[in-house]
Amino acid sequence: MLWILRTGRKLTATEIADSLEISVRTVYRYIDALCASGVPVVAESGHDGGIRILESFKETPLFFNSVEVKALVDAYKFAQGAGYPYTEELESALKKVENGLHEEQRHDLSHQSNGLDVISPSRLPSVISLLRDLEQAVKGGLTVRMTYRKANAEQDDEREVDPYGLAYDRNEWYAVAFCHRSQAVRTFRVDRITRLEPTEARFEKPDRFSASVYFRDQSEREREADGPLTVIRIEGEPDTLNAICRHWHMRHYLTERTDREARFLLDVPTMNKHLPMYLMTFGTAIRIMEPLELKRRIQEVAYGIAKHYDEDSE
Known part of the structure; x- marks a missing residue:
């Protein structure tokens, strides 16, 4: 009805009702709603009367409940x-x-x-400006030169990258970019970028590139082999299981979750290489129900650690 009235024509309630296929009573109810929202609706009676909006009205209000x-x-x-x-x-x-x-x-x-409140993680103030610069580089297809420090690295290294997109995952911001040095797409945690500057080089982003899809595909590629697959059953307290199910790698293989149990489907080589040491960090807060092979692997790792410290005490 507002758009009809903004044409500048003076219309009767009956004409509006016929045009919108509503009742005259509904028209007057809508007039009351428009007036309450600040729209200067004027209803004039008489032979030449009708409903119109004052010419001074310029903006269409947003109607939010x-x-x-x-x-x-x-x-x-x-x-x-x-x-x-x-x-x-x-x-x-x-x-x-x-x-x-x-x-x-x-x-x-x-x-x-x-x-409702959101507890913000501690974050370097420089991250905000870095995100703005990276977003502009993504938008403009601009290659950037950055100084980056990997986790546990003693020195920064410099590289040129083509930023394809930004992603927010597990309370951290990441830039997904094509690295000129490694000639491959890589992810870079934004808070580990110590310096960023634009170059004059330009790039074309791959069609339909999605940072979130890249993250998911990257987790798939982290698998050691295509098979065979095995079911992994883990029992534990809800909070502990939540931590495992939210793990950047494990969450992609979750198949079933109850209050006290989580089930995953994962290939055996990946399980044997990565899970024993990771799951040991939860100590007695979890219990591996199956497969037996994973339980034995954890026992071997635990025995090796215990033996290592037994030798130190001799």
């Missing part, structure tokens, strides 16, 4: 907690929405949005 506005506020909190690089702009947009609310809606929003 209280839950929708609360969802926008909560989304802002999550974005801020994740270190989203455009939180200031997002906050400005949100204030514009709030300014369009009447007093009762503002009070309702304040009441509803106080029940």
Whole structure:
């Protein structure tokens, strides 16, 4: 109805009702709603009368119910907690929405949005500017030169990369980029980038590239072999199982989860190479129910560690 009235024509309630296939009573109810939203609707009676909008009206209001506005506020909190690089702009947009609310809606929003908080992980202030620069490089297809320090590395190294996209995973920001030095697509944790500068080189991003799909495919490639597959059953406390199920690699092989048990389907070579040492970190908080081969592998690793420290005490 608003779009019809914005044409500038003066229409009767009957004409509007016929055009929208609604009742005249509904037309007047919509007029009340438009007026409550700040739209200057004028209803003139008489032979030449009709319904129109004042010419001074320029903007179309956004119609949000209280839950929708609360969802926008909560989304802002999550974005801020994740270190989203455009939180200031997002906050400005949100204030514009709030300014369009009447007093009762503002009070309702304040009441509803106080029940949710997002605890932000500690993050270097430089990450925000790095994310902005990387996002612009992705958008513009611009090769960048960066200084990067790997985990546990003593020195930084310098490389040129073509950033294909950014991804937020497990409370960390990653740049997925083609590395000129290794001639392959790699992932780089943004907080480990110590310096970033643009170059004059340009690149073409692969069609339909998705950072999230790349992360998933990368986990698939981490498998040691295609088979044979085995079912892994792990019992434990819910919080401990949650940690295992959220693990960047294990989560892709989860097949079933109950309150006290998690089941995974994984190839045997990958299981034998990676899981014994990883699962040992949970100590007695979990119990391996099957397969027997994994239980024996963990026993061997535990025995080897115990023997190592027995020799030290002699």
